[in-house]
Amino acid sequence: MDSTRHTCLRLELTEQVDEKAKDVIFxxxxxxxxxxxxxxxxxxxxxxxxxxxxxxxxxxxxWDQPVSEYIAIAEQYLGFRQPGSTYSFLDAGNGSKRLSWTFEKQGVKLEWRWRCKPSTNNKKTTAEILDFLMDANIRLSEEVVRKTQSTERLKIEAEKCLAQSEKLSSEKEEFESAIYAKFVAVLNSKKAKLRELRDQLSKQEEARKSPQEDASSEKTESYDEDTGNEKSDEEPVESLAGTSKSVPATRQYGRKRKNA
Structure with missing residues (x-):
């Protein structure tokens, strides 16, 4: 299906004789x-x-171009005025005009020309152009209104989002401060508990060491006392001469066995 597009260009033309005199065409x-x-x-x-x-x-x-490319370039230059392009709309005889515009391609300056015939109904042709411009102006005005309203809504939403973001940021800081305070309190409590447990372990360790040291001291004293009061294993025996003499038990036992 052949698609249709519409454009309208307001073109100011400068006369070659007087550059200040400008004609406007649509x-x-x-x-x-x-x-x-x-x-x-x-x-x-x-x-x-x-x-x-x-x-x-x-x-x-x-111009050694495909038709689609030729149409696209013509639409580009006659739909929107292109900087650097020279436009002219000169007499071509019998009331006709020659519309031309220039452009560069691969460093070569080209000029396209099209002959325009007088309209059979000037008022109708002019009215159609004005109607198109009015419709386009209305559409653009409505688009501007919609864009403006959309911009205002976006602005309001942005302000709401900003306020909500600031609120969330404040709540986040308060939450973090509260959590940090609780964390510090718990940490200090744990430290105090650990110190208490450490002190208890230290006291229990000292309590275990104290009886062992006392027992060791008692054993040492008992051993010293037993050594000082140790009884002799020697028993008195009567000698042949009738005198009492201590003889070691082992020796006495040996004598008994011999006498036996």
Missing amino acids: IKGTWFNSHFALSITDGLDAWICNASEDEVEERADQ
């Missing part, structure tokens, strides 16, 4: 995939240019 373009149509008015007179498929194909072949 160029309405209707663009198809393989051809286009132009309606031009200066507010008083009007002109039209209907570029057929054959004419467009012939021009595209002259």
